[in-house]
Amino acid sequence: TQFGKLMVAYLEWGDEVDLEGDEPIQALLQLYVKFHKLAEEDPSWDDRGREWFKKLEDGDEEAQRLWRWFKEISLKEFERIYSRLGVEFDTYSGEAFYNDKMGPVIQKLEETGLLKESQGAKIVDLEEFGLQPVLIQRSDDATLYATRDLAAAYYRHDTYHFHKNLYFVASAQNDHFRQVFKVLELLGEPWAKDCEHVPFGLISFADGMMSTRRGKVVFLEDVLDQAVERIDKIIAEKNPDLQNRADIAEQVGVGAIVFYDLTRRRIKDWTFDWDRILTFDGETGPYAMYSHARFRSILRKAKERGVAPCNSIEEIDFSALDNEEAKSLLQTLEDFPNQVLRAAEQYEPSIVTQSVLEVADKANRFYNAHHVLVEEEGVSRTRLLLVQAVTVVLRTGLNLLGVAAPEEM
Secondary structure (H helix, E strand, C coil), X not given: CHHHHHHHHHHHHHHHCCCCCCCHHHHHHHHHHHXXXXXXXXXXXXXXXXXXXXXXXXXXXXXXXXXHHHHHHHHHHHHHHHHHHCCCCCCCCCHHHHHXXXXXXXXXXHHCCCEEEECCEEEECCHHHCCCCEEEECCCCCECHHHHHHHHHHHHHHHHCCCCEEEEEEHHHHHHHHXXXXXXXXXXXXXXXXXXXXXXXXXXXXXXXXXXXXXECCCHHHHHHHHHHHHHHHHHHHCCCCCCHHHHHHHHHHHHHHHHHCCCCXXXXXXXXXXXXXXXXXXXXXXXXXXXXXXXXXXHHHHHCCCCCCCCHHHCCHHHHCCHHHHHHHHHHHHHHHHHHHHHHHCCCHHHHHHHHHHHHHHHHHHHHCCCCCCCHHHHHHXXXXXXXXXXXXXXXXXXXXXXXXCCC
């Protein structure tokens, strides 16, 4: 019912905010917070929000107009941030997209005898399965999340004929999805088993969890901007003559946030800590990205000297790799594809993150223990081939995680 609440708020105080300005999401949030402050003192505001959401479901012209406007504003901002993160979506379909698709679902529930009446509302009783009843339709005929998720599942199955229908939603919604999938199963849909909730933990800041209703939020764009600014200062100190510093700071700053989020298992909650996220030492994105840049630099230096990596197995001098560091690194490189497959099977990107860090760590140990560019050309070319393999795996791993692999830093 968030859109219903926003509609009420806009109609009441829309002249106080600028939805066409540079910060439309902040303006919408301002309206949303003001609504909830009043609703906490006077529940009738919530009733008005539900009334407008019901109008939206019923196709009211004004409600539809406001919904389309709010949605366009939001999607425009989302796409701008997604672009910065290197993320693209093929299609967008919000809750209201399923308004005309819920009727057949409710009819199906009635025909199968699953729909029961309780205190004027319509529910599906799941008590025998150890789950709370699923509220399908309120007494005022308005629908709820479960109804729309059921309609969405049918739409996705009929449209995409999916092999898997994955829901990447916070772990707080575990029970909700258990209910939805159980209803699909009771409806006799064989593809219900192919619907799966992939939960993830939440990020908190030092002063606690965020709350949209209370306006206690941290905007992702502000976090990214600050990360880039901090990284830029670090680069300016370490490498003041670096060309394209602004572009590299953007890559490393944004990448540091993404990488750190994917370092721990997705189900784990974690607390935001700038010092741990942006350090160039330890299990961080900057460390992995710097390692890639470091080994790319070695390859460039070799090229300037006219030395190239081996390009056939016959050219390899295996004695150049006959040491503990090289053998350990080679084993980790060989295992990388298996780790990627394991990550895909478990929906667990942290497996890739840890593999990237292991490659970076072992590659740096090898480099610190053994010279790559030496007098013996066969040794140099063999070790350069190993360095080249390291850069390929690091770049592949970082890109799989949605993180850039800078050529220099």
